[in-house]
Amino acid sequence: MEVDAPPPAAAGGAGADHAGKPTAGSGSHAAPGGTPGAASAPHADSSLHAPAAHHQYAKTPAELLPLFDPPSLDKLKAVGGIEQLAADLRTDLKAGLPTEARASSRHAALDVFGRNDLPEPRMHSxxxxxxxxxxxxxxxxxxxxxxxxxxxxxxxxxxxxxxxxxxxxxxxxxxxxxxxxxxxxxxxxxxxxFRKLNDFSRNLSVIGVVRHGESIVIPTRELVVGDVCQIETGVILPADGLLIKGYGISCDESSLTGESHACDKDPASEPFLLSGTKVVAGMGTMLVTAVGPNSLNGRSIAALNVEPExxxxxxxxxxxxxxxxxxxxxxxxxxxxxxxxxxxxxxxxxxxxxxxxxxxxxxxxxxxxxxxxxxxxxxxxxxxxxxxxxxxxRMLKDNNLVRHLQACETMSNATTICSDKTGTLTLNRMSVVQAYLFGKAYDRDQLAHAREQIPEKWLHLVARAVNVNSTATEKPGPNGDIEFVGNKTEVALLTWSGAVGRPYAQDREANRQLGMIPFSSETKRMSVAVQDANEPETPVWLFTKGAAELVVRSCSQYVGPDGEPRSMDADAIARCDAQINAFADESLRNIAVAYRRLAPEDVPQNEGDHLPSALSAQQLVLLGIFAIEDPVRPEVPGAVKTCQNAGIIVRMVTGDNLATAKSISRQCGILDEFGIALEGPVFRELTDEQLDIVLPRLQVLARSSPIDKQILVQKLRRRGETVAVTGDGTNDAPALKAANVGFSMGIAGTEVAKEASDIVLLDDNFSSLVRAxxxxxxxxxxxxxxxxxxxxxxxxxxxxxxxxxxxxxxxxxxxxxxxxxxxxxxxxxxxxxxxxxxxxxxxxxxxxxxxxxxxxxxxxxxxxxxxxxxxxxxxxxxxxxxxxxxxxxxxxxxxxxxxxxxxxxxxxxxxxxxxxxxxxxxxxxxxxxxxxxxxxxxxxxxxxxxxxxxxxxxxxxxxxxxxxxxxxxxxxxxxxxxxxxxxxxxxxxxxxxxxxx
Structure with a gap:
């Protein structure tokens, strides 16, 4: 489900296909098929005792296992806490594994603690x-x-x-x-x-880690004990570990514990993160303490001997x-x-x-x-x-990774496809092309010369709001220049802020982050509270960005052409709405940026605290609205036409506003003169009798939530349709499960979405779905x-x-x-x-x-x-x-x-x-x-x-x-x-x- 405001993401991860989606911190673990008569894996305890090279570490797998079986704070304190444990594992809680002798250290960790991979089922002769x-x-x-x-x-x-x-x-x-x-x-x-498919699927799964202070992305199979792993909303934890720090971390542990409610995590009181469980909210870092067959999830899977159905x-x-x-x-x-x-x-x-x-x-x-x-x-x-x-x-060559074999059969009967927009129908190559800043509109040419038209002080304030409220990060490019990685919308905003002369690193170093409000599909925004790193008594700035029409409604003021705050009255709201609609008519995405000044005592002072969402819901001051372009993939109109010739109805389901959605759907050939386009809240209120009239002609569902997508899928299936649906976010999982065939995104998709899907689109491309x-x-x-x-x-x-x-x-x-x-x-x-x-x-x-x-x-x-x-x-x-x-x-x-x-x-x-x-x-x-x-x-x-x-x-x-x-x-x-x-x-x-x- 597409939305408009960015959430936390693992540094270095692949970007999501729109603002507001978590970056892909890890890939899909499951693979289709299996070998007949698969033999059970070796006994789970086979690697619990340290073999050669154990003298390099103060702890062995057998000594670490009791920490999680069951999780116990007393046992953690007995080994000296997480700091002492990190020292015993020869790692640093901030910088991760050291560079020096990195390869030899990693091989030593593999020798002692094993690989982050389950033993292969025996190949039958x-x-x-x-x-x-x-x-x-x-x-x-x-x-x-x-x-x-x-x-x-x-x-x-x-x-x-x-x-x-x-x-x-x-x-x-x-x-x-x-x-x-x-x-x-x-x-x-x-x-x-099938073995080749399984190997490919395992290599597809990736995770962000910090090694020698540098954020990188590695295959989850290469994760070792002692790694500092970056986690975020949507990640399925690939190993057991301890929470180092986090912002509003909450995990769904029902797959292991049977508890239906999410478990809040805290470095002091509840730091235990269990492999195979889902991060349903927040972001943070984790010290890896057990991998592969030594982890809780690994031992559970290794004990199974399940024949493929x-x-x-x-x-x-x-x-x-x-x-x-x-x-x-x-x-x-x-x-x-x-x-x-x-x-x-x-x-x-x-x-x-x-x-x-x-x-x-x-x-x-x-x-x-x-x-x-x-x-x-x-x-x-x-x-x-x-x-x-x-x-x-063969479908792998067409960028379709089949996780469940029956999906191949079912796709032959597909009668409707409910597709996301960003990255699937569009290129997911976003750039800021227009803006509405300080009460004035700037077209493409004017925005290119913004530094000549807008005072530097004002520009730097907007750039600061962008730089500090971002989960995307920068890293050296192949040619020695700096490039941004992460959420594509955030990358577009950070690129703009760099172009106006405000370096990302400068703002990150100059501001101390006090807390965060992670992205939510309900609020469609994210916020961060920062303070001058060198002046702890200075006021706190709460910067917010998200879906423009929603953020504008939370603003009581806006910064005018003179740089002074003005009242956000009805006329100002009307001007903002007109500009939003004008951008949307050009198929541009609207992201609003705003701020709020707070007294230090109004904000928790401990780094990593999860702030109440109410702080960003009112009394904001609007800085501006950015119009971001994401062109339609050139092959999509032809692919949509092919689907229509094959008797398949294509519907676009997006988080964008109605005007943007209608404009892009016409470019794709989805919305015709007889089609209906609705917004999610309106769709939700339709009666069954109205749905019977609307559904056959419904071609666009805009400003929709994941729940709207799930409801749409369920209603279509009740009408006898065979439904294929695409999704990339954690909240898309119910819709992916509800569909006859669920397609997740291999690039922008979260781990939860991939686990819930039947097929992974490796290139996030609608044309690949048509080939499926x-x-x-x-x-x-x-x-x-x-x-x-x-x-x-x-x-x-x-x-x-x-x-x-x-x-x-x-x-x-x-x-x-x-x-x-x-x-x-x-x-x-x-x-x-x-x-x-x-x-x-x-x-x-x-x-x-x-x-x-x-x-x-x-x-x-x-x-x-x-x-x-x-x-x-x-x-x-x-x-x-x-x-x-x-x-x-x-x-x-x-x-x-x-x-x-x-x-x-x-x-x-x-x-x-x-x-x-x-x-x-x-x-x-x-x-x-x-x-x-x-x-x-x-x-x-x-x-x-x-x-x-x-x-x-x-x-x-x-x-x-x-x-x-x-x-x-x-x-x-x-x-x-x-x-x-x-x-x-x-x-x-x-x-x-x-x-x-």
């Missing part, structure tokens, strides 16, 4: 995944049956009946090994992809797979029963030996079990996982493509196997088996599950995906268009194969050794045609809509092309050289021509089906 795959009961039964077949074959070979009788069983076992191997390889690759789509597909598997099991069981009855009921021309009966019954069982293996669509969950793993890794929508649709389409392909194969394989098996038995032929043997069906199963999942699940997103309306969350996975394609393709394949089964030797005039009641070459031809139908249908399934161009983007998917080429080549080897193993014979040119021609028929058939209404 290929054998681990293979073992998991072999837990499938159907595969186990098939393996047992195959070994029985091997045993019978060996007996026949030894007895001289059939020297190669054992080959069929061995071939089935080898095929199972290949299937398990490929499935395990896919799982292993997926594990590696399936995503909603995985659960939905799991249920569908179970239903298909039941159908396959019932079909196979019915087939086995019918075959066994027919086998024993029909007398053969010649008596059967006991070995032959056993062999035939085993063959019947193997065919039945193989049919179950083929029918069970284990490739469905695999396709989801592969597609999600591929998408989440495209990836979401790509994932959903990939699953539907695979589903369309798999159901076609399942139906055809089951019907063809049952038909040929029953006919061969009833006709009294010597062997009751399917025209597609067990080993051939296992090859088809490999094509269907592993290879097809890889080929179809990894199609990249296309622009055409954003040219259609979003799917509804309750929409069936298999659409009517898909059902038409499945039925027509399955019927085509069944008609071709069954026709050849009964009349093949007449059609192609091929004669050879009999195989299961049909000529061996005809059986090979049917097997070849069946496989090539799947190869060409795989291409056909790249489209699940009425789009007839199934080749669009195909040549960009190298994996798809590789699988098509490999499948074709492998099939040729199987047919021509498979011989006894695959029960095939050479086909010759005529047979291959027929196979490819009939397989290719799937493509023109698909084109015709897509022409149907």
């Amino acid at each position: 290929l054998l681990d995944f293979a073992w998991d795959a072999l837990q499938d009961r159907t595969l186990v039964v098939l393996i047992i049956a195959a070994f029985v077949d091997v045993a019978i074959g060996i007996y026949k070979a030894v007895s001289g009946q059939d020297r190669l009788g054992w080959l069929d069983g061995v071939a089935i076992v080898v095929a199972i090994i290949i299937i398990v191997g490929i499935a395990s390889g896919n799982d292993y690759k997926k594990q590696g992809q 399936d995503t909603p789509l995985q659960k939905q597909l799991g249920k569908l797979a179970d239903q298909i598997a039941k159908f396959g099991l019932i079909s196979a069981l019915g087939m086995v029963i019918v075959l066994v009855i027919c086998y024993f009921a029909i007398k053969p021309p010649e008596p059967r030996s006991g070995v032959r009966i056993a062999n035939d019954v085993v063959n019947i069982l193997i065919n039945g079990i193989t049919l179950v293996v083929v029918a069970v669509p284990e490739g469905l969950p695999l396709a989801v996982t592969l597609s999600l793993a591929h998408a989440t890794v 929508v495209n990836w979401g649709r790509s994932v959903f389409d990939a699953i539907r493509k695979f589903l369309q392909f798999q159901l076609t194969v399942n139906i055809t394989a089951v019907v063809l196997t049952i038909t040929s098996s029953i006919y061969s038995t009833v006709s009294g032929e010597r062997r009751p088996e399917s025209v597609l043997t067990a080993i051939q069906l296992l090859w088809v199963n490999l094509l269907m599950d592993s290879f097809a999942a890889l080929a179809l699940a990894l199609d990249p997103p296309t622009p055409e995906m954003l040219q259609r309306a979003p799917s509804r969350s309750n929409e069936a996975l298999v659409s009517p268009v898909m059902w038409k394609m499945i039925i027509f393709q399955a019927v085509y394949q069944m008609v071709v194969c069954i026709t050849l089964y009964f009349t093949g030797h007449h059609v192609i005039d091929l004669h050879g050794e009999s195989h299961g009641g049909v000529d061996a070459r005809v059986a090979t031809l049917i097997f070849n045609i069946f496989v090539f139908c799947q190869v060409f249908n795989e291409i056909n399934c790249r489209s699940i809509t009425h789009d007839t161009n199934v080749f669009r983007g195909m040549f960009k998917n190298r994996i798809f092309l590789g699988i098509i080429i490999f499948t074709t080549g492998a099939q040729a080897i199987i047919v021509e050289l498979g011989g006894r193993v695959f029960d095939t014979v050479e086909l010759g040119g005529k047979g291959w021509g027929i196979s490819i021609a009939l397989g290719f028929g799937s493509l023109p058939l698909g084109w015709l089906v897509r022409q149907l209404p």
Whole structure:
């Protein structure tokens, strides 16, 4: 939620996207996904005792642990207090770790106190995944049956009946090994992809620290015991520590203690800061005393062994797979029963030996079990996982860090996006371009020459108000010059104050800070009380800056053109409002700066005290209003238009005033002539009946609070919308949680916002969010493509196997088996599950995906268009194969050794045609809509092309050289021509089906 006044921020942190937001002191800790079957981390106490180099420190982890378990002031006093503890840890409470031998000191701290990182879950080996795959009961039964077949074959070979009788069983076992191997390889690759995501997420998390008196930002993984860490509103504490000093620090410790209320922190009475808890108010510094598995949060996490949950789509597909598997099991069981009855009921021309009966019954069982293996669509969950793993890794390149996998799926159904303005729709490159100072307006040219037009004394007063009331800091730039880092609005103001000749460092050194009123989203302002550092008896100045229209209402006076305070009467307020609106019409942000003189006795004299907010709510004297420019990102209007073409409504939710919000939203293409723009307070008062009228046309919500954003999200969801929302502040967390998909900002976002979000926009750019929508649709389409392909194969394989098996038995032929043997069906199963999942699940997103309306969350996975394609393709394949089964030797005039009641070459031809139908249908399934161009983007998917080429080549080897193993014979040119021609028929058939209404 956007606001207009800056809060405290960690020095050196990345700036927020507007005034009033905390700077990003730390990044997101969580990452998407995980590895299957993650093993529990090593025991939490494994590093509590100091190993080598402990003699450099007066304390060990084991000695520091009792301070926080539970937190105890008596124990802290027993070790000499925080000052003595800092000395024991070889650090300084103000300057932090020393520069000299910094690297060696840090390595010593790592050796003794450990890294600020939890132990990685054990990487599973290929054998681990293979073992998991072999837990499938159907595969186990098939393996047992195959070994029985091997045993019978060996007996026949030894007895001289059939020297190669054992080959069929061995071939089935080898095929199972290949299937398990490929499935395990896919799982292993997926594990590696998720590990990369986890590593990236951990490196993204940063925190501000002081080392040798210099404020720097480091990855939280590099935090060591003894560091002086800067904390602020919105930070999730990355380690255990003690509060050195702070302004109004309050923490939400419910994640550890279960207490729902925030806990106020104080260096004297309550200095204990617990890792994993949220700073909900204030700013300060902390001495780090425990990191990684030695911290309270680390020990809690290390004790967990949580398996990653399936995503909603995985659960939905799991249920569908179970239903298909039941159908396959019932079909196979019915087939086995019918075959066994027919086998024993029909007398053969010649008596059967006991070995032959056993062999035939085993063959019947193997065919039945193989049919179950083929029918069970284990490739469905695999396709989801592969597609999600591929998408989440590729989305990193599009600046989307996916923290929760289901967000990818949900984005495919997004119908509305509620977006912040600053940094997301705009560049977040702020500069002061106009101003209203001392009762006079200054345009761009006039402001550039302010030093020539405004007395130096007055300018320095305004600059002082800016310099001392700021959380941004300065540091040496790459070229040796000074640059500011922190909140972007504050940086713009500090840059202006430097330009008028008032150095930031000079004011900070000349003024002693007595207290602070941190930024609040309710008051939209922040204030600081200062006094001359060398004259403790001089008056106290309370400087305030914040949202202009609100600060003006708190002013009883303003400084006029003569430099003297004048009454803020109705005419003066009207002039201020007119100037604010004039700036807003130019899409400029308004920040007012004011002051108040206080007697020393009216302000607490202890540095770090939290002042009552009432001090800045009245009797202020207005110095001026700054107009700050933040240009719209050039790519945003096009991205908004893309969303609208995709059936997604974009709404802008901002803390800016209504005029500024409307101006910028028009530039972005969000607000049109039919749209409605409201302010938060007005929106809050709408009744449900009014909301039903307003919500469909609501495009801009201005001057809104985080609560307004949360209410908007909840109301939209109740109307059946799938809502994506962006947020960067701590107070945006409820809205991010309430949305179907929450996007936090990787640059300007607070730690709390990132923890509450599903996806982190690493560049804070709206265009990256649109790419997330495209990836979401790509994932959903990939699953539907695979589903369309798999159901076609399942139906055809089951019907063809049952038909040929029953006919061969009833006709009294010597062997009751399917025209597609067990080993051939296992090859088809490999094509269907592993290879097809890889080929179809990894199609990249296309622009055409954003040219259609979003799917509804309750929409069936298999659409009517898909059902038409499945039925027509399955019927085509069944008609071709069954026709050849009964009349093949007449059609192609091929004669050879009999195989299961049909000529061996005809059986090979049917097997070849069946496989090539799947190869060409795989291409056909790249489209699940009425789009007839199934080749669009195909040549960009190298994996798809590789699988098509490999499948074709492998099939040729199987047919021509498979011989006894695959029960095939050479086909010759005529047979291959027929196979490819009939397989290719799937493509023109698909084109015709897509022409149907």
